[in-house]
Amino acid sequence: MAVFYDQLNRAIALASTPQRIISIVPSQTELLFYLGLDAAIVGITKFCIHPQGKVKQVTKIGGTKQLNMQLIHDLQPDLIIANKEENEQNQVEELMMRYPVWVSDIHDLATAVDMINRVGEVVGRRTEANELSSNISGQFSLLKPSDKNLRVAYFIWRKPYMVVGTGTFINAMLQLCGFTNAFNKDRYPEVTPDDLIAAQPDVLFLSSEPYPFAQKHIVEFEKLLPNTKIILVDGEMFSWYGSRLLHAPAYFNGLISTL
Numbered sequence: 001m002a003v004f005y006d007q008l009n010r011a012i013a014l015a016s017t018p019q020r021i022i023s024i025v026p027s028q029t030e031l032l033f034y035l036g037l038d039a040a041i042v043g044i045t046k047f048c049i050h051p052q053g054k055v056k057q058v059t060k061i062g063g064t065k066q067l068n069m070q071l072i073h074d075l076q077p078d079l080i081i082a083n084k085e086e087n088e089q090n091q092v093e094e095l096m097m098r099y100p101v102w103v104s105d106i107h108d109l110a111t112a113v114d115m116i117n118r119v120g121e122v123v124g125r126r127t128e129a130n131e132l133s134s135n136i137s138g139q140f141s142l143l144k145p146s147d148k149n150l151r152v153a154y155f156i157w158r159k160p161y162m163v164v165g166t167g168t169f170i171n172a173m174l175q176l177c178g179f180t181n182a183f184n185k186d187r188y189p190e191v192t193p194d195d196l197i198a199a200q201p202d203v204l205f206l207s208s209e210p211y212p213f214a215q216k217h218i219v220e221f222e223k224l225l226p227n228t229k230i231i232l233v234d235g236e237m238f239s240w241y242g243s244r245l246l247h248a249p250a251y252f253n254g255l256i257s258t259l
Contacts (some may be wrong), residue, residue, distance in 0.1 A: 006104040017124040018079035031242030035125040108172035112241035145178030153201040209235035
């Protein structure tokens, strides 16, 4: 029997290397595939869209916050990978009563790298995970932060407007890029048009997820902020904390160069 600790410092005891894994977090699903666990992944959420060529064949067990418990039971997992923020606490706690559940708690690049290494140990892919985390750290060493002291508002939702605040992984990515968050509020606050006008950010990022902001929404914000640069950004690069982090620094450098 081996004992592992998740990022909530909970002990998870496993009799053997997991062979029937369910992931209920999209970015961690992509990580598991990256680590070569294709044959062991038996269930994922409908929001687990990467890698595109592989997720189609895997059973979908609902959304990240609306899990199909009976389907999970039918799959008889020997490990479930969850996240403190992305999943519903009550559902995760219910699963903990029956299965080993490893929970991540991601705030910044350091906790993301720690998650990758720990998950690698749990699933028997320590070497691959350590190599991945080392490569990610190497890529981030090539990041060239902006030196323009830009204040950025990062939008994740519309009706009501919601932005990224402090204490979030996305905010940590903004800081690594050299940006200052225009909204110094915790987590994901709702904001009004008046709040936005009062904040007067230099740049406004419209994320591709969870709300699918598109070109047509730029006009809406230009009316409120005629002097602000408004850009559509790839939300996966800012918020997916698994193997996609390999590609985030290059994306950030390209974005920074346009500002």
